[in-house]
Amino acid sequence: MNPTYNVKFWEIRANKTSQGPGKPKRVVSHTVRWTVDTREKSSTFRTKGLAESYLSDLRQAAKRGEAFDLETGLPESMVKAKNARTWFAFAVAYVETRWPHSAAKSREGMTDALSNVTPVLTSDRPGRPDDEALRRALREFALVPAGRRPAPTPEIAGALRWLEAASLPLTALEDAKHARAALEALALLLDGSAAAASTYRRKRAVFHHALDYAVELEELSANPLDRVKLRRPKSTDEIDRRAVVNPAQARELLTAVTYCGRTRGPMLAAMFACMYFGGLRPAEAAGLREKDCHLPESGWGLLTLEKTKPQSNKRFTDSGKTHDDRGLKHRSEKDTRQVPIPPELVAILREHIERHGVGDDGRLFRTRTGGLISGSAYSKVWKEARSYAFTPSRSPLLSLPGRTTCATRPSRCG
Known part of the structure; x- marks a missing residue:
């Protein structure tokens, strides 16, 4: 060569x-x-x-x-x-x-x-x-x-x-x-x-x-x-209606989260609220900083999303850690996404910041030592909260934390 x-x-x-x-x-x-x-x-x-x-x-x-x-x-x-x-x-x-x-x-x-x-x-x-x-x-x-x-x-x-x-x-x-x-x-x-x-x-x-x-x-x-034609079942974007909660059920879940552990549940309640009321992806919520939040004393607020913290195996990340610091999914590196948030979420975030403060880098959601919250950690809290809020007959409801809710996808909720 x-x-x-x-x-x-x-x-x-x-x-x-x-x-x-x-x-x-x-x-x-x-x-x-x-x-x-x-x-x-x-x-x-x-x-x-x-x-x-x-x-x-x-x-x-x-x-x-x-x-x-x-x-x-x-x-x-x-x-x-x-x-x-x-x-x-x-x-x-x-x-x-x-x-x-x-x-x-x-x-x-x-x-x-x-x-x-x-x-x-x-x-x-x-x-x-x-x-x-x-x-x-x-x-x-x-x-x-x-x-x-x-x-x-x-x-x-x-x-x-x-x-x-x-x-x-x-x-x-x-x-x-x-x-x-x-x-x-x-x-x-x-x-x-x-x-x-x-x-x-x-x-x-x-x-x-x-x-x-x-x-x-x-x-x-x-x-x-x-x-090569290989017959496979067609996938669909249809959401299992049994897994979608209504607003009252969502509030039950968010309240139940606060009963999970002495500190972990209360520190995560606002993160789950962002996923429900704001439709944030878990990686977007993990990267949310105080400067990204416009939280007025009354009325609607605004989140300006810029950074995410996706989790993967250390073998695949640039940082050598389980989380990378990246821009928004499916957008160019410097793009932002503005998310209007209702007064209820504004109040939850204001209370969270007043009670728990923010990390050294301004992030709202973190562990007690300031680290990033792993997917297994918040999934464990979510599973425990569901056991408190729902009876077994309602077990399909929102089995995983995410963006599919009545607040973010009203057209799928009947």
């Missing part, structure tokens, strides 16, 4: 063809153009979406400070993926490429999905480790960037050697039977039972994107999943 950092990008060019006299020209393809140390490079795609994705990958690589190869015109991470001859080698290179500009939860989902399909895309080679060993080798070692990998145990090292030797060629995925086998693996949970439609859809999207990347690198002629 002859490296250089002198790279410039151009706008995507639409290629058109004539349809006959008097008719407008039709776009038939899109070309990504860039220069590497004054050498012009290009790559043409059938759709604008593929071209934009490819250009985005090139720009991200340059932004990370990767060197570009003079001969191929590709950044180092793409060269590794293009030179991969097996699915396993390609998956490792793909993760290295996508990791820097993915959120912790996206990294976890990507690793999980690829760990499901990689053991399936192997030949019948003797000495196959058990499925648990293969999964651990992939999730904890192979499918994380090199700088984050722990020292491999003998079991993991053996599983990795087997995967390297047994992995099918990347081009084998053009055979429909291998693509179908991978999708079948995504449709099952670890215990062999059927995965929920939403789980399958999420994992399939990861696998589909990885194969799109292989198409961009011209390692596959087309995405093989587009030719």
